[in-house]
Amino acid sequence: MTFKSDFEGKGQRAIYIAGPCSAESERQVVDTARALQSPGIDYFRAGVWKPRTRPGSFEGAGEVALEWLKTARVETGLKTLTEVASPEHLMSALRHDISGVWIGARTVVNPFMVQAIADALEGVDIPVFVKNPINPDLKLWIGALERIAKNARGPIAAIHRGFSVYNQNGYRNPPRWQMAIELRRRFPDLTLICDASHIAGRRDKVEEVSQQALDLGYDGIHLEVHLDPDNALSDADQQITPSQFAEIRSRLVFRKPSSDDLEYLENLQNLRNRVDEVDEELIQILADRVALTRKIGEYKEANNISIYQPERWNEVWEKCHASGLAKDLDEGFIAAILKAIHHESIRHQSEIIHDKKAKHHGKGN
Ligand code: PEP
Numbered sequence: 318m319t320f321k322s323d324f325e326g327k328g329q330r331a332i333y334i335a336g337p338c339s340a341e342s343e344r345q346v347v348d349t350a351r352a353l354q355s356p357g358i359d360y361f362r363a364g365v366w367k368p369r370t371r372p373g374s375f376e377g378a379g380e381v382a383l384e385w386l387k388t389a390r391v392e393t394g395l396k397t398l399t400e401v402a403s404p405e406h407l408m409s410a411l412r413h414d415i416s417g418v419w420i421g422a423r424t425v426v427n428p429f430m431v432q433a434i435a436d437a438l439e440g441v442d443i444p445v446f447v448k449n450p451i452n453p454d455l456k457l458w459i460g461a462l463e464r465i466a467k468n469a470r471g472p473i474a475a476i477h478r479g480f481s482v483y484n485q486n487g488y489r490n491p492p493r494w495q496m497a498i499e500l501r502r503r504f505p506d507l508t509l510i511c512d513a514s515h516i517a518g519r520r521d522k523v524e525e526v527s528q529q530a531l532d533l534g535y536d537g538i539h540l541e542v543h544l545d546p547d548n549a550l551s552d553a554d555q556q557i558t559p560s561q562f563a564e565i566r567s568r569l570v571f572r573k574p575s576s577d578d579l580e581y582l583e584n585l586q587n588l589r590n591r592v593d594e595v596d597e598e599l600i601q602i603l604a605d606r607v608a609l610t611r612k613i614g615e616y617k618e619a620n621n622i623s624i625y626q627p628e629r630w631n632e633v634w635e636k637c638h639a640s641g642l643a644k645d646l647d648e649g650f651i652a653a654i655l656k657a658i659h660h661e662s663i664r665h666q667s668e669i670i671h672d673k674k675a676k677h678h679g680k681g682n
């Protein structure tokens with residue numbers, strides 16, 4: 318499946334979505350949009366209906382806030398976005414001239430609801446942004462994108478906002494970058510935006526997450542921006558002020574997906590050729606190592622010696638570890654490679670013993 322991806326500026330610069338987590342008042346919505354005009358953004362976002370984890374939190378101003386977004390759009394010329402979690406939300410947002418919508422992480426987990434929204438989008442020509450589901454399930458994310466793409470006429474983008482897991486290790490929603498990279502591998506043309514605010518959960522970390530995404534080749538960045546972040550009615554910890562947004566935006570470096578520059582292309586090709594050669598050597602070296610290991614295995618078997626000899630393994634480990642560190646290799650990387658090599662040796666040597674035993678039994682019978 319291909320996804321319509323004609324977003325202005327795509328591939329040339331980062332696409333920016335910014336705005337408050339929630340629309341709180343007409344003043345706040347219009348003033349924030351005005352404050353974002355000069356750094357420049359592609360879409361002004363504000364949540365009108367807020368999916369909150371627990372009751373009693375601010376659940377959004379509702380339909381009236383769509384009027385505020387309309388005023389902001391008329392006064393600033395910025396395109397507006399809001400979250401829709403049902404066909405009713407979508408219809409209401411369209412009645413109020415919304416420019417585009419996003420489907421939130423809690424809605425994407427439910428294919429019935431995604432399909433209902435997709436049905437309501439039949440023939441509608443507005444951009445639709447699909448967040449990843451809160452659980453790390455790539456198929457569910459792709460499924461939602463496909464349901465929407467089948468019906469909608471406008472461009473479609475995926476927003477990576479991280480995954481809700483029990484053990485948070487420093488992020489509010491750990492990114493699991495591999496998941497988004499795999500999405501990109503399967504659908505290279507699909508526009509991919511990083512929601513650094515919901516991944517980081519902390520304002521001092523949103524820039525780092527944004528740059529990491531751009532380094533990985535994302536097409537754009539989504540950041541929550543509030544005039545008075547500490548007093549925001551939702552997601553106070555992760556929102557930044559418009560001037561912080563302007564600073565971050567000016568520091569972020571966009572990486573182009575490719576270049577037409579001939580010198581660049583030639584140099585890149587030369588480097589890639591060398592990498593291919595090194596890979597070939599690496600495979601040959603691994604094959605040689607396996608062959609040697611098998612010889613040792615046969616020798617041990619013939620002498621009735623156990624396969625696993627911890628002192629020998631410690632020696633190999635220490636030597637390779639020290640030599641890897643001296644060559645500036647990452648400690649975790651060295652450990653992972655050595656472990657994989659060791660497992661493979663043990664597997665081959667066990668196989669030798671197993672085969673010999675089987676032969677032996679065969680003879681006996
Ligand atoms: C939001 O963007 O404000 C939001 C609720 O996001 P998510 O669906 O990613 O939690």
Ligand code: MN
Nearest residue numbers: 338541551552
């Ligand atoms: Mn939010």
